[in-house]
Amino acid sequence: MLDVLQRPVDRLDPLDRQIIGCLTRDARATYAVIGDEVGLSAPAVKRRVDRLVADGVIRGFTALVDPEVLGWTTEAYVEVFWEGTPSPLELRRSLGEVPEVVGAWSVTGSADALVHILAADIPHLEEAIERLRQQPNVHQTRSEVVLSRLIDRARP
Amino acid sequence: MLDVLQRPVDRLDPLDRQIIGCLTRDARATYAVIGDEVGLSAPAVKRRVDRLVADGVIRGFTALVDPEVLGWTTEAYVEVFWEGTPSPLELRRSLGEVPEVVGAWSVTGSADALVHILAADIPHLEEAIERLRQQPNVHQTRSEVVLSRLIDRARP
DNA sequence: GCTGAAATTCAGCCTCA
DNA sequence: TGAGGCTGAATTTCAGC
Numbered sequence: 001m002l003d004v005l006q007r008p009v010d011r012l013d014p015l016d017r018q019i020i021g022c023l024t025r026d027a028r029a030t031y032a033v034i035g036d037e038v039g040l041s042a043p044a045v046k047r048r049v050d051r052l053v054a055d056g057v058i059r060g061f062t063a064l065v066d067p068e069v070l071g072w073t074t075e076a077y078v079e080v081f082w083e084g085t086p087s088p089l090e091l092r093r094s095l096g097e098v099p100e101v102v103g104a105w106s107v108t109g110s111a112d113a114l115v116h117i118l119a120a121d122i123p124h125l126e127e128a129i130e131r132l133r134q135q136p137n138v139h140q141t142r143s144e145v146v147l148s149r150l151i152d153r154a155r156p
Numbered sequence: 157m158l159d160v161l162q163r164p165v166d167r168l169d170p171l172d173r174q175i176i177g178c179l180t181r182d183a184r185a186t187y188a189v190i191g192d193e194v195g196l197s198a199p200a201v202k203r204r205v206d207r208l209v210a211d212g213v214i215r216g217f218t219a220l221v222d223p224e225v226l227g228w229t230t231e232a233y234v235e236v237f238w239e240g241t242p243s244p245l246e247l248r249r250s251l252g253e254v255p256e257v258v259g260a261w262s263v264t265g266s267a268d269a270l271v272h273i274l275a276a277d278i279p280h281l282e283e284a285i286e287r288l289r290q291q292p293n294v295h296q297t298r299s300e301v302v303l304s305r306l307i308d309r310a311r312p
Numbered sequence: 313g314c315t316g317a318a319a320t321t322c323a324g325c326c327t328c329a
Numbered sequence: 330t331g332a333g334g335c336t337g338a339a340t341t342t343c344a345g346c
Contacts, residue, residue, distance in 0.1 A: 012225065020221055027183040027217035030320060044333050046322065059220040061183035065176055069168060069213045077233070077263065077270055079300075092306045104307040107233065107300035114233055114300055144235075144263035144270055150248045151260040186341060197313055202343065313346105320341065327334080 012057065015040065019048055020058065027061040064152075067118070074119045075146040078129060079111035083139040086112050094135040100128035111142070168213065171196065175204055176214065183217040228274045230281045230301070234288065235267035237296040242268050250291040256284035267298070 012020075018038040022029055031042040031049070038045070052058045067075070080095070088106055091113055095104045103116035115132065119125035125145070133141055168176075174194040178185055187198040187205070194201070208214045223229070236251070244262055247269055251260045259272035271288065275281035281301070289297055 017226075020219060020226075023219035024221065025216075025218070027219050031322095032320070041334050042320080043322070043335080047332080057222055057225045059222055060181075061217060061219050062181070063176060063179035063183050063217050064215040065180065066213055066215055070173075070176075075261070077261075088304050088306060096307055101307055104305075105231070105233070105302040106304045106306060107302055109298075109300040111300065113306065114302075142265070144265045144267065146261040146263055146270075148244050148262045149260075150244060150262060150269065151252055151257055187343095188341070198341075199315095199343070200313070206343095315344105315346080317344090318342080321339080323336105323338095325334105325336085328332090329330100 011055065016048060016052060016057075019045060020052070023049070023058070023061070071120055072118045074121050074125045075149075076117045076119075076125055076129070077144045077146070078115045078117060078132065079142040079144075080113040080115055080132070080138055081110070081140040081142075082112040083137045086137065090137065094137060095132070097135060098128055098132050100124075101132070172204060172208060172213075175201060176208065179205070179214065179217070183219075223274065227276050230275045230277050231305075232273045232275075232281055232285070232299050232301045234271045234273055234285060234300075235298040236269040236271055236288070236294055237266070237298075238268040239293045239295040242293065246293065250293060251288070253291060254284055254288050256280075257288070 015038055019034055022034045022037055031045040034040075034049075035042045035045045040048075049058070053060075067073070082091070086106070091104070091106055095101050095113065095115055098117075100117045100119050101115050102118050105114050106112060107114050117125060117128055117132075119128055122145075129141060129143060132138060171194055175190055178190045178193055187201040190196075190205075191198045191201045196204075205214070209216075223231075238247070242262070247260070247262055251257050251269065251271055254273075256273045256275050257271055258274050261270050262268060263270050273281060273284055273288075275284050278301075285297060285299060288294060
């Protein structure tokens with residue numbers, strides 16, 4: 001049980017954090033460029049990045065794509081109110097049935113879960129929310145349709 | 157004004173979509189590897205990627221970091237109620253002042269914006285929300301603290 | 313798409329604490 | 330032992346053509 005208490009964060013020194021910062025800003029930066037910024041040689045940076053990936057600190061590298069270009073123009077956050085006391089497992093199974101759900105979190109407050117939905121357009125969104133409502137134990141929903149994306153910072 | 161009507165999506169052919177798919181899976185993949193997968197030479201892939209970035213289809217490349225490792229264990233979605241009629245520009249400037257805000261969207265419904273906050277712990281979260289409340293024109297907030305992450309599907 | 317020069321990656325080796 | 334710097338070969342990038 002001791003390793004539960006030893007937070008993985010302990011394995012990250014300031015240099016690791018700087019390197020992670022560089023890579024979140026630009027995942028395709030060369031090791032030499034990162035090295036210049038953090039004060040290490042390119043090979044030293046590579047060794048640390050390899051270690052961070054192997055340890056699961058860095059889960060991967062991805063491209064940030066403008067969702068509009070892919071045709072996913074409609075986005076909504078939906079609060080879900082549950083009948084009875086939901087277990088995270090039930091919630092996950094129920095919400096996961098709707099493919100348009102790209103994110104879901106159980107939350108404090110009057111709602112039980114917050115669900116992020118991506119759809120092609122408003123009729124598609126409406127239909128997806130309808131399917132969400134028909135999931136067992138989903139009692140009520142309250143939707144907020146995204147008008148515009150204001151901030152979308154990469155994780156630090 | 158005509159180029160406003162011409163949706164960027166029109167400029168994406170199946171090859172572009174395949175390349176975007178590769179880069180979403182691994183932003184550090186070499187052009188040669190991508191080329192093997194989509195049936196192009198490395199220079200041809202590079203030219204397309206450069207064009208996709210220049211056109212804003214690809215907004216950047218980032219590393220996916222395990223938030224728990226960084227110690228950002230506390231997450232909340234905050235509805236922001238605005239005094240008067242907010243412009244997206246004002247909203248962005250106001251909300252962007254708080255570094256803990258990692259995402260923000262203007263939304264329909266009673267709230268004006270939905271804000272995603274990451275913090276180290278509950279006191280840090282409380283302090284960040286307090287700073288959010290003190291931004292000019294922010295009238296009221298309603299927070300939902302995330303208890304657990306149920307679904308986090310990668311964007312298509 | 314091909315080519316070739318420049319840049320980058322990356323494994324092996326050495327050094328230091 | 331572990332972490333960094335250096336070196337040089339293999340690979341990748343990238344600007345002509």
